[in-house]
Amino acid sequence: MDRFSFLNAAHTAFFADLYEQYLQNPDSVEPSWRSFFQGFDFAQANYGSDEVAQQIAYVASGDSGEISEKMQKEFNVLKLIEGYRTRGHLFTKTNPVRDRRVHGPSLALENFGLSQADLNTVFDAAKMVNMKPSSLADIIKHLENVYCQSIGVEFMYIRDPKVQEWIKNRLDINDNQPNFSVDQKKHILKKLNEAVSFEN
Structure with a gap:
C-alpha cells in the first residue's frame, strides 16, 4: 500500500487550513500532523521552497508516492x-x-x-x-x-x-x-x- 496515499485523498484546502492552524498554535494540531509540519518547515528551510513544493506535489499527484x-x-x-x-x-x-x-x-x-x-x-x-x-x-x-x-x-x-x-x-x-x-x-x-x- 502507498505510504502517502493519505496525501492523495486529502483535500488541498484541508492541508492549508491545518497548516495555518499549526502556524498559529502547534499544540492545537494532532501530534502526527505536528511532526509532519515540523519536517515540512525543516525541509523548506534547508532545501528551498521550490524543491519541497515539487516533492510534495510529486507525492500528492500519486505518480510515485515516494520522496527523494x-x-x-x-x-x-x-x-x-x-x-x-x-x-x-x-x-x-x-x-x-x-x-x-x-x-x-x-x-x-x-x-x-x-x-x-x-x-x-x-x-x-x-x-x-x-x-x-x-x-x-x-x-x-x-x-x-x-x-x-x-x-x-x-x-x-x-x-x-x-x-x-x-x-x-x-x-x-x-x-x-x-x-x-x-x-x-x-x-x-x-x-x-x-x-x-x-x-x-
Whole structure:
C-alpha cells in the first residue's frame, strides 16, 4: 500500500487550513500532523521552497508516492531527534547500583528507518540540535550526551512551544554536561542534603 496515499485523498484546502492552524498554535494540531509540519518547515528551510513544493506535489499527484531518498532520510533523522527528546529520559544512567528497566521501543536506529550504513552520512537535520550539518554518528553522540546520561530530562509534555524551545536550546549548549565550580558543587550538595533531611 502507498505510504502517502493519505496525501492523495486529502483535500488541498484541508492541508492549508491545518497548516495555518499549526502556524498559529502547534499544540492545537494532532501530534502526527505536528511532526509532519515540523519536517515540512525543516525541509523548506534547508532545501528551498521550490524543491519541497515539487516533492510534495510529486507525492500528492500519486505518480510515485515516494520522496527523494535523501529527503526521506532527513525526515527519519528528525524523527530520531524527536524520539530522544520524548523518550531519552527512559534510558538515562541514573542508578549506579543496577541497570535500568528495559523500555520499548528503544532508540535503535532501525526504529526510525535508519541503519548502521547511515552513520557516516552528513545530515542537515543536525541544525535542529544547534549543530552544523554533521554525521549521524555525531548527532547520536550529542543526543546520547544530552538525554541519556546521568541527568534525565522530560519536558516534551510542556504545552508552551516557547518554553520547549528554550529548554532545547539550553540543553544543546553544553551537551547537558554542566561544568560547575567547586563552590557550586558544594552548594548543590548542601541543597540536596537539605531536601533529603526534609523528606526524612
